[in-house]
Amino acid sequence: AQSVAQPEDQVNVAEGNPLTVKCTYSVSGNPYLFWYVQYPNRGLQFLLKYITGDNLVKGSYGFEAEFNKSQTSFHLKKPSALVSDSALYFCAVRDVRNRLAFGKGNQVVVIP
Amino acid sequence: DTGVSQDPRHKITKRGQNVTFRCDPISEHNRLYWYRQTLGQGPEFLTYFQNEAQLEKSRLLSDRFSAERPKGSFSTLEIQRTEQGDSAMYLCASSLVPEDTDTQYFGPGTRLTVL
Numbered sequence: 001a002q003s004v005a006q007p008e009d010q011v012n013v014a015e016g017n018p019l020t021v022k023c024t025y026s027v028s029g030n031p032y033l034f035w036y037v038q039y040p041n042r043g044l045q046f047l048l049k050y051i052t053g054d055n056l057v058k059g060s061y062g063f064e065a066e067f068n069k070s071q072t073s074f075h076l077k078k079p080s081a082l083v084s085d086s087a088l089y090f091c092a093v094r095d096v097r098n099r100l101a102f103g104k105g106n107q108v109v110v111i112p
Numbered sequence: 113d114t115g116v117s118q119d120p121r122h123k124i125t126k127r128g129q130n131v132t133f134r135c136d137p138i139s140e141h142n143r144l145y146w147y148r149q150t151l152g153q154g155p156e157f158l159t160y161f162q163n164e165a166q167l168e169k170s171r172l173l174s175d176r177f178s179a180e181r182p183k184g185s186f187s188t189l190e191i192q193r194t195e196q197g198d199s200a201m202y203l204c205a206s207s208l209v210p211e212d213t214d215t216q217y218f219g220p221g222t223r224l225t226v227l
Contacts, residue, residue, distance in 0.1 A: 043219050043220040043221050044203065046215055049215060051214055090155075094214060098160065098168075099157040099168065101157070102156075103154050104152070105152075105153075
């Protein structure tokens with residue numbers, strides 16, 4: 001079965017510093033990978049996806065993610081974190097039946 | 113706002129009661145998904161529709177749960193004889209196939225509390 005793992009529960013980063021949120025995946029076949037962000041009492045907002053092509057994917061709000069096949073990783077990155085980036089981030093993988101399987105999420109706290 | 117909408121946003125009910133949630137997808141989106149998210153966890157897939165046809169159901173969807181999309185537009189999710197374990201956020205998402213099969217756009221969710 002397709003799955004993703006987000007090894008850290010919480011990521012703390014100072015405002016202005018680079019932000020990285022880690023995700024590793026396990027799939028059979030080609031991976032279809034996604035990042036979503038969730039603010040308190042809100043639904044999930046789509047950030048970016050990797051389907052095929054360039055390993056560096058650019059998304060919304062200055063986020064990008066790097067697909068690494070050899071390490072089976074799809075880490076989310078932002079060069080300079082903002083306080084408003086504090087939220088819950090989910091990595092997900094799509095299976096052949098179009099279902100998304102999500103990780104448990106990472107709470108990101110950006111410290112002013 | 114042309115995003116996915118869900119109603120109600122919050123529902124408190126007593127154990128044993130029936131509840132129904134509604135989801136309105138993005139206009140023209142032909143796929144509609146339901147997920148459930150419990151505290152501290154990522155969303156878990158429940159079911160999805162292609163137009164009015166229900167194509168996939170998770171084992172999480174017990175016989176107390178039923179979902180419909182009668183006209184291929186909005187969808188309802190009903191839970192009968194609610195249990196405390198049903199307390200969760202119920203999320204709806206939609207997508208457009210084949211133009212953008214891969215991206216699911218989520219609504220704000222309905223938070224269910226079963227007392």
